[in-house]
Amino acid sequence: MGRKTPLFSLHQELNARIVDFGGWDMPVQYSSQIGEHHAVRRAAGVFDVSHMCVVDLKGPRVRAFLAALLANDVGRLRAPGKALYSCMLRDDGGILDDLIVYYLAEDFFRLVVNAGTRDKDLAWIRDRAQSFGVTVTERDDLAMLAVQGPEARAKAAQLLNPADVEAALALASFSGAAFGRWFVARTGYTGEDGFEIMMPAADAVPAWRSLNSLGVASCGLGARDTLRLEAGMNLYGNDMDESTHPYESALGWTVALSPGRDFIGRAAIEPLAKASPRRLVGLLLEDRGVLRGHQKVHVAGGGAGEITSGTFSPTLERSIAFARVPAATPAAVQVDIRGKLLNARVVKPPFVRFGRALITL
Amino acid sequence: MSQLPQDLKYTKSHEWVRTRADGSLEIGITDHAQHALGDLVFVEVPEAGRAVKSGDACAVVESVKAASDVYAPVSGEILEGNAQLASAPETVNGDAYGAGWLYRLKPAAGAVQAAQLLSPQDYQKVLDAEAG
Known part of the structure; x- marks a missing residue:
């Protein structure tokens, strides 16, 4: 139960x-x-989505705390109510979780973190909040x-x-x-x-x-x-986790490397910003079948990748996926589905936004 | 729960088996199975001429959520796969015991007798046990 x-x-x-x-x-x-x-x-x-974990952070130094805790820059949050999507990284750059942070008042921010990571996130946040005098309240x-x-x-x-x-x-x-x-x-x-x-x-x-x-x-x-x-949105635990960093998870856009910012994980991932050996891409299956997580991607020249999430797209009526592949992967790849190599095309997500297909089939 | 067709045999892995007039077998997945899988979006049926042993995975049904193997309930040779399902996999959701059949098979000599097929009553017990 x-x-x-x-x-x-x-x-x-x-x-x-x-x-x-x-x-x-x-x-x-x-x-x-x-x-x-x-x-x-x-x-x-x-x-x-009540299983997701709402965490209220309060204290006069809460903004400084979040500037250190999150890879995206809470300095961008100037108007009360404004939200920001960010990764929370380990010291080695592995992704602890992805979350939304809301700026409610100068001494009051709110996080929404994933359900499956609730306990480790709360422990991580509480451990680091103390030295900033920030109180951490789980809003269950x-x-x-x-x-x-x-x-x-x-x-x-x-x-x-x-x-x-x-x-x-x-x-x-x-x-x-x-x-x-x-x-x-x-x-x-x-x-x-x-x-x-x-x-x-x-x-x-x-x-x-x-x-x-x-x-x-x-x-x-x-x-x-x-x-x-x-919609081209990652799922924590499928498309990224503690063993992957933002630049191989199509999340580089959420990392704010502006000068002087010192957030947890920065030193480890900054060299990868322009030199990540792997990247996360979208795939569109050209042949009939359904792409699924963990299927192997064969890349011309001998490289290999793996699907992280795959499904049938009801809007496109074709199978789509995210896959982590070598950085130099060409547009045409093959996916091993039950021993058969099927053709797939590397595309840039999102596949669909506001009801409309954004890729050509 | 709808009534199980009484003229069919069943397996614990939720296939149904119909004996046709010429002695060949028609095989599909049960209404319970299609319901559990949800909306089917891809069906892969075996090619004619393939020899299969009882218990072999020989077809695949995929819903939005997941892929599931369909096993050969009886040893024999595949006569044909249901070609209609390539473009209309949802037929299995709508008519699991009719137009949604997956493949036809010529049983090997003695294979039907050797196979452990369930009567509708015994398959109903399997379903009742799963429902807990």
């Missing part, structure tokens, strides 16, 4: 198939994974709903106090604001517009039911995975 979110009973009532995800009993699909995927690309869907009293899709913001805004609707709809991409006891952010993991809403656990079930009644489809982790892959 895994941990359960405040929505677990509702998922059961909605006939979701429940699977273990990072120690949590989570809905993988309700009716059809492909149907849920299309609902998000074409209209709106809601995901339970909150539930989190991701409402995603072209109609998501308009639908979700109807759950707010009418006086707050205009301000919520005016939120810029990658920023959030508190409305009563809810924190609403214009972020997501699908490649569509939408909100992620943190709320007291007791609000989650009524909010979900209201969204359903507004025509927002219940969506499971299965659709979440195909959506994020199409």
Whole structure:
């Protein structure tokens, strides 16, 4: 038996198939994974992401603490509510986790970290927060709903106090604001517009039911995975982990190497910024079949790579993947699927954004 | 849970077997199996002429989530794979016991008797046990 979110009973009532995800009993699909995927690309869907870990950091030196803790530069966060995506690195540059950090006030930042890395992240953060006098509070009293899709913001805004609707709809991409006891952010993991809403656990079930009644489809982790892959977004544990660094994980853009910044892992990874022997690329399968994690990639000239995440793309109706390959890999590669070498093309993710294919088939 | 077709035999690994008028066998995956897999997006069927032994992996069904092998319930020679499934793998979801058949096989002499096929009643017990 895994941990359960405040929505677990509702998922059961909605006939979701429940699977273990990072120690949590989570809905993988309700009716059809492909149907849920299309609902998000074409209209709106809601995901339970309450298993993710919300961590509040408070103290007068919290900004300095985060400047050392994170590979991206919290100095970029100037307007309250603004969010930033970052890796948290080990001293040797291995990726401990990827996370979102929200700037709420000069003495108050909020992190959202992965469910499966919760314990090690909290231990790592607490160990280093002490010398900055920063208090670390795990907010397991909150539930989190991701409402995603072209109609998501308009639908979700109807759950707010009418006086707050205009301000919520005016939120810029990658920023959030508190409305009563809810924190609403214009972020997501699908490649569509939408909100992620943190709320007291007791609000989650009524909010979900209201969204359903507004025509927002219940969506499971299965659709979440195909959506994020199409959107070119990494999944921690699949596409990167402690044994890989950002420059071989297509995350170099999240590392801020501006002069004078001294963050954990900088010394180890800075030489790799322009000289990483490997890179993470997108693959489009030209032949019939389905790319899957751990399949071997054959590169002309004798190199080899490996798929880190692969699936069938419901939007493209073709198989797509991320693969870690030698830096000099040409555009045409082959993938070993059950002993057969199938042709694939190296492409630059994202594959799909805002409902539209971004690569030529 | 829908009623299992009574004219078919089954396996513990969720294949069904239909005996055709000419003695050849038609093989597919059960409704329970397709439901557990979810939306199928790719099906690989065996080529005609291939000799298979009972228990060999000889077809693959892939949903969005995962790939699963389909095993030969009986030894014999493949007569044909269902070519329609290449362009319409979802047929297996919609009609698991009919148009969603995977391949046809000519059983080797004595192979049907040797195979450990389950009656609908016994397969139902397998499903009940899995449901716990």
